[in-house]
Amino acid sequence: MTTAPSEAPEMAVPAPSPLAAAPSTAPLAVDRVSRWYGNVVAVNDISFEIGAGITGLLGPNGAGKSTLLHLLAGLLQPSSGRVLVEGRPAWRQPEVYRRLGLVPEREAVYPFLTGREFVDVAARLQGVADPRAATARAIATVDLEAAADRAVGTYSKGMRQRVKIAAALVHEPPILLLDEPFNGMDPRQRLHMMDLLRTMAEAGRTILFSSHILEEVERVADGILVIHAGRLAASGDFREIRRLMTDRPHTFRVRSSDDRRLAASFMAEPAVFGTELRDDRLSVQVSEFSAFTRIVARVARDAGVRLFEVAPTDDSLESVFEYLVSRR
Amino acid sequence: MTLLSTTALTKRYGASITALDELTFELEPGIVGLVGSNGAGKSTLLKILLGLLEPTSGSASVFDLDVATRGIEIRELVGYMPEHDCLPPDMSATDVVSHLAQISGLPRSAARERTAEVLRHVGLYEERYRAIGGYSTGMKQRVKLAQALVHDPRLLFLDEPTNGLDPAGRDEMLELIRRTGTEFGIAVVVASHLLGEIERVCDHLVAIEGGKLLRNAPLRAFTERTGTLAVEVEDGRDRLAEGLAGRGLRVASDGTAILVDLVDETPFDVVRDTVAELGLALVRMEQRRHRLEDLFRDGPDAAPAPLTAGAPAAGGARDRAPLEPGR
Amino acid sequence: MTARPPITRAGSIYDLGYRRYEGPRLGRGHAVRSLIGHSLRSTYGIGRGGRSKVAPFVFGGMAVLPAVVIVGALTIASRFGAERAIEDMQVISFGNYFSAVNAIIALFCAAQAPELFGRDQRHGVLPLYFARALRRTDYAVGRLVGFWLGVLVLLMTPMVILFLGKVLLSMDIAGAFGANLPNVPPVVAQALVISTLYGGLAMAVSAYTLRRAYATAGIIALFVLPGLVTGIVIGIGSSGIGTALTLIAPNTVIDGTNALFFGRELGAEYFFVDVPLQLFLVSTIVEVAVVVALIVRRFARITT
Numbered sequence: 001m002t003t004a005p006s007e008a009p010e011m012a013v014p015a016p017s018p019l020a021a022a023p024s025t026a027p028l029a030v031d032r033v034s035r036w037y038g039n040v041v042a043v044n045d046i047s048f049e050i051g052a053g054i055t056g057l058l059g060p061n062g063a064g065k066s067t068l069l070h071l072l073a074g075l076l077q078p079s080s081g082r083v084l085v086e087g088r089p090a091w092r093q094p095e096v097y098r099r100l101g102l103v104p105e106r107e108a109v110y111p112f113l114t115g116r117e118f119v120d121v122a123a124r125l126q127g128v129a130d131p132r133a134a135t136a137r138a139i140a141t142v143d144l145e146a147a148a149d150r151a152v153g154t155y156s157k158g159m160r161q162r163v164k165i166a167a168a169l170v171h172e173p174p175i176l177l178l179d180e181p182f183n184g185m186d187p188r189q190r191l192h193m194m195d196l197l198r199t200m201a202e203a204g205r206t207i208l209f210s211s212h213i214l215e216e217v218e219r220v221a222d223g224i225l226v227i228h229a230g231r232l233a234a235s236g237d238f239r240e241i242r243r244l245m246t247d248r249p250h251t252f253r254v255r256s257s258d259d260r261r262l263a264a265s266f267m268a269e270p271a272v273f274g275t276e277l278r279d280d281r282l283s284v285q286v287s288e289f290s291a292f293t294r295i296v297a298r299v300a301r302d303a304g305v306r307l308f309e310v311a312p313t314d315d316s317l318e319s320v321f322e323y324l325v326s327r328r
Numbered sequence: 329m330t331l332l333s334t335t336a337l338t339k340r341y342g343a344s345i346t347a348l349d350e351l352t353f354e355l356e357p358g359i360v361g362l363v364g365s366n367g368a369g370k371s372t373l374l375k376i377l378l379g380l381l382e383p384t385s386g387s388a389s390v391f392d393l394d395v396a397t398r399g400i401e402i403r404e405l406v407g408y409m410p411e412h413d414c415l416p417p418d419m420s421a422t423d424v425v426s427h428l429a430q431i432s433g434l435p436r437s438a439a440r441e442r443t444a445e446v447l448r449h450v451g452l453y454e455e456r457y458r459a460i461g462g463y464s465t466g467m468k469q470r471v472k473l474a475q476a477l478v479h480d481p482r483l484l485f486l487d488e489p490t491n492g493l494d495p496a497g498r499d500e501m502l503e504l505i506r507r508t509g510t511e512f513g514i515a516v517v518v519a520s521h522l523l524g525e526i527e528r529v530c531d532h533l534v535a536i537e538g539g540k541l542l543r544n545a546p547l548r549a550f551t552e553r554t555g556t557l558a559v560e561v562e563d564g565r566d567r568l569a570e571g572l573a574g575r576g577l578r579v580a581s582d583g584t585a586i587l588v589d590l591v592d593e594t595p596f597d598v599v600r601d602t603v604a605e606l607g608l609a610l611v612r613m614e615q616r617r618h619r620l621e622d623l624f625r626d627g628p629d630a631a632p633a634p635l636t637a638g639a640p641a642a643g644g645a646r647d648r649a650p651l652e653p654g655r
Numbered sequence: 656m657t658a659r660p661p662i663t664r665a666g667s668i669y670d671l672g673y674r675r676y677e678g679p680r681l682g683r684g685h686a687v688r689s690l691i692g693h694s695l696r697s698t699y700g701i702g703r704g705g706r707s708k709v710a711p712f713v714f715g716g717m718a719v720l721p722a723v724v725i726v727g728a729l730t731i732a733s734r735f736g737a738e739r740a741i742e743d744m745q746v747i748s749f750g751n752y753f754s755a756v757n758a759i760i761a762l763f764c765a766a767q768a769p770e771l772f773g774r775d776q777r778h779g780v781l782p783l784y785f786a787r788a789l790r791r792t793d794y795a796v797g798r799l800v801g802f803w804l805g806v807l808v809l810l811m812t813p814m815v816i817l818f819l820g821k822v823l824l825s826m827d828i829a830g831a832f833g834a835n836l837p838n839v840p841p842v843v844a845q846a847l848v849i850s851t852l853y854g855g856l857a858m859a860v861s862a863y864t865l866r867r868a869y870a871t872a873g874i875i876a877l878f879v880l881p882g883l884v885t886g887i888v889i890g891i892g893s894s895g896i897g898t899a900l901t902l903i904a905p906n907t908v909i910d911g912t913n914a915l916f917f918g919r920e921l922g923a924e925y926f927f928v929d930v931p932l933q934l935f936l937v938s939t940i941v942e943v944a945v946v947v948a949l950i951v952r953r954f955a956r957i958t959t
Contacts, residue, residue: 061465061494158521186365186521188537188624212494215524293562293609301604306596310613321495378786380959400788404680408786414779418703430689432787433680442676449673459704475783480676512673 025087026051027175027206028072033081035067042067044230045081050208054201056217057210059227060325065210066105068227069177072208073102085175098126101168103161105179111153115144115163118152122167131170138166143192157184165193176200178209182216194220218317226324233324238317241324243289248323249273250289251313254282254296257306265303269295283313330392331355331483331515332377337386338539339372347372349539350386355517357483359509361526361533361547362519365624369536370519371411374485378408390483404433407476411487411519414472417461421452421471424460425478432479439478446474450504466497473504483515484508490525502529523620527551535623543623550623556616558585559599562609571602590615686789687797694801695808698767707770714763715809718756722813726820733824749838750917752813753845757906760853761878763809768857769870771798776865782959795954799858799947806850814842841916848912848939852905853878855946862953878906894927901928902938911935 026049035043043064059065070076071083074090074097083090090096109118119138123131139148142162147155152163161184168176176197182190197220201207208225211217217224218238226233234241256262259282263275266284271291276283286292289312300307314320333354339347347369364370375381377390379399388395390402415424422443429439447456450470455463460471469489476484489505490498506529509516520526526533526547533550535542543550561568569586572579575598578589588595603610693702699715700707753760775781775798784794818835825831857874864870881904889897901907907925914921915932 059494060496061492184521187363187523187621188365190521191621191624212498213522213524214495290562290609293611294607297600297603297608297610301600306593307600307613308596309615310610312612318495318499322499325496375959380782380785400790403786404788406786408782410779410782410786412779414783416703416774416778416780418707423702427689427693428783428787431686431784431789433682433685434676435679435681435685438676438678445674479680479787508673 029084031082033078035079041230046232048235052204052206053222054207054220056221056224063227064230066179069179073100073177099173099175101173101176103164103168103178103181109152114149114151116148119166119170123170126171128171134170138170142166158189175206181209214317228325238320242320249285252284253311253313255309261303262305265299331357332390334388337388338384340384346539351541353541353544357515358532359516359530361530362517363535365537369539405482407481407484409472409476409486415460418459421456425475428475429478442478446478450474465492485517487519505529527620550620551617553615553617555590557588557590558614558616560585560612564608687793690797691801694771694798695804698802698805710766714759718759718809719813722816729820729824749842764853764857765871765874768861769867771802772861773865773867773870791954792951795951802858803850803854806854810846844916845913849909851943852939855943859946859949862950898928908935908938
């Protein structure tokens with residue numbers, strides 16, 4: 001079998017590319033993308049597709065999240081593979097840039113411009129039909145009207161973030177890429193922004209944002225992408241991902257009217273292989289998630305024990321994430 | 329003994345920005361979370377307490393020492409971990425911390441010993457001899473914490489200690505802070521935007537909004553159980569809702585879970601029995617707790633949609649006295 | 656036969672937990688002394704990595720070099736009994752050494768002063784100092800004194816070498832000692848003048864200018880420009896302004912104090928100056944006082 005000249009010759013076994021047959025029209029599609037700088041491989045053979053809704057991009061520091069976002073925004077060229085935005089390659093395509101809004105983490109904002117001017121410049125650069133109206137709308141959306149006519153240099157960190165978001169929204173792109181967007185925002189602003197993202201997602205926009213604050217991602221995202229050392233470690237709904245971790249036993253915490261009796265009854269069940277009595281609760285280790293959930297109510301009822309609380313202890317995104325980035 | 333207190337503390341920057349507005353409150357020792365909304369309130373407050381900034385009016389005291397007149401004594405007892413970058417990149421961690429220890433009054437050899445100890449406590453090992461410029465964010469945050477601890481302060485001010493850290497780093501830093509407050513026996517004030525962290529680590533909360541005091545209360549006051557029981561099953565949610573309503577419970581739904589009003593303890597058994605009878609898989613059964621963020625939500629909490637005809641929505645449950653079942 | 660110590664079967668776990676510090680806490684004096692020591696070391700790049708040692712040691716070397724060369728020449732000459740002749744040549748002696756290395760001292764200050772104040776400000780280190788029981792004035796003065804000592808070391812080292820060389824290499828050590836001793840007070844006085852004046856001015860510029868390149872350029876300008884302007888002014892024929900400038904510009908002030916301390920006349924280039932030499936000393940004191948006040952003010956007001 002001869003490899004086509006455009007295929008990278010060093011691939012030993014070219015896996016059948018999911019996008020080779022028909023180019024995907026998903027809002028964001030990444031096909032076997034790698035990006036390296038000399039010997040440093042920032043992104044290593046990543047493939048995924050994202051559609052409307054909110055996806056959280058997670059990973060330890062230095063895992064390649066920012067690089068990936070810049071690749072998706074068309075600001076970096078993949079060393080190999082393809083980055084497709086609505087089916088078209090992203091690299092250096094102005095029409096594609098119109099469909100994207102990027103809120104980068106680091107890039108500074110010119111401190112001498114006012115907030116309004118900064119957003120206005122972005123609007124004009126994007127060729128928006130009525131820049132002033134669009135700017136006003138964008139500024140209202142991020143709740144920055146009061147400070148819009150002050151120089152950005154006087155803004156707090158949270159305000160700078162919001163002005164960057166306004167600039168990314170001003171041309172109403174269907175796809176939003178945000179790199180740690182809530183950095184520096186106080187609790188009220190965070191909640192407001194999360195509500196904003198949800199509203200936009202429900203209206204059909206595709207939103208990808210990277211964050212270290214897992215409890216927020218858990219709240220707001222429909223799915224996640226986990227990057228570790230440049231590779232994609234997992235994707236999808238994190239609860240489903242947890243179910244797939246069959247080599248890791250599930251633990252449940254249970255509070256009842258008689259923990260000891262309940263523990264004894266649980267141990268009689270094949271689904272349970274361990275129970276631990278603590279001061280105020282019972283910890284149950286089960287071999288299979290669903291097997292336990294199917295029997296827990298029945299066992300408690302038959303033992304005559306009142307259940308106050310039943311909850312999986314490591315079902316959180318924190319837990320899932322920790323497991324994903326710690327395994328080899 | 330009062331840890332710190334302020335009286336009508338006000339700070340204005342120029343004509344337009346009021347960071348603190350007649351702020352008055354008192355704190356006991358513990359691990360205190362400081363949350364600010366809309367403006368520079370929390371950083372400003374910390375700086376005034378440390379004597380780095382002068383208030384426009386009002387007064388404050390730390391350990392019953394007036395900030396305006398006895399700042400030097402206060403600073404001998406306090407350690408500060410600033411939010412922004414503050415470490416010289418061309419010195420090593422040991423050199424910086426040891427130098428600052430001496431500035432804090434420790435004699436040379438004691439400074440070296442304490443530095444070594446404290447760097448071990450914060451988890452810096454061989455790296456401590458390399459120049460700070462090459463450190464990761466996590467390591468730099470640890471050095472910042474170390475220099476705040478090295479002179480054995482009685483009170484620590486930590487400004488956004490998990491800034492820039494990834495989840496693993498945040499976890500470790502929060503654990504370190506908890507240990508500092510509990511094992512090391514040092515009072516801690518943590519200023520943070522992240523309510524989840526404060527819930528995890530602090531036992532007391534001070535919330536400032538628009539420069540004024542919003543709340544000053546123990547954390548459990550904010551995270552009490554509500555009178556709502558949330559039940560999640562793998563499939564058959566509608567059947568469960570019907571079954572529960574059929575047995576006389578008021579139910580609603582929030583999309584993933586069924587919410588049951590708790591008036592007394594009977595619903596627990598009803599839920600258990602209904603789930604068992606219907607052969608459903610019970611994933612979660614948990615009394616909802618208030619969350620800190622409820623403090624910052626605009627307007628009343630949205631009432632979830634009622635599921636059963638004729639049954640009113642279960643949104644009012646929060647106003648009832650919370651049930652604390654079990655022991 | 657010695658009894659064996661009992662071997663206990665019990666084990667021990669030693670508490671590695673956090674310990675309180677119960678030791679002495681020295682006061683302000685210790686803090687300021689530590690800061691001075693740290694500043695002195697930083698002036699020479701000690702404790703700050705290899706690159707920061709280049710400039711100070713290069714300039715330091717150049718400042719010391721003439722003294723080393725002279726002593727070396729004297730050593731060789733003394734083998735051939737010609738040290739008298741070398742002495743008589745008086746190319747460089749105590750009286751004019753500093754004038755000869757004037758430029759190098761200025762460059763050293765321009766290069767190193769920004770290291771002390773500029774770095775702390777640029778990297779945001781000040782809150783770590785001010786949140787401790789260290790007054791802002793203490794910080795300003797501590798850094799300044801440390802730098803001043805650094806410049807003093809630079810100035811005195813070649814003098815010590817020269818002195819030891821001249822004394823120890825002569826046939827009559829006691830006599831040479833006596834002969835060279837009168838040089839000591841003027842040398843020390845002049846070193847104090849140069850170190851406080853040059854050091855103070857350089858530190859004042861670096862206290863207000865964060866960016867290293869600008870600070871260095873600013874300091875060099877401060878040393879070079881007045882001389883140029885004086886030259887122009889004299890060329891036009893205004894000796895009053897020229898004299899005033901000469902009394903202010905750092906590099907000319909030290910010429911004045913040098914003449915004062917060594918009991919000489921001002922050089923030929925100062926033909927237009929007709930004031931008592933004591934004025935140069937007064938000028939020095941005034942300028943140093945102003946500079947110190949500026950530095951203290953800067954750090955008393957700076958927001959962290």
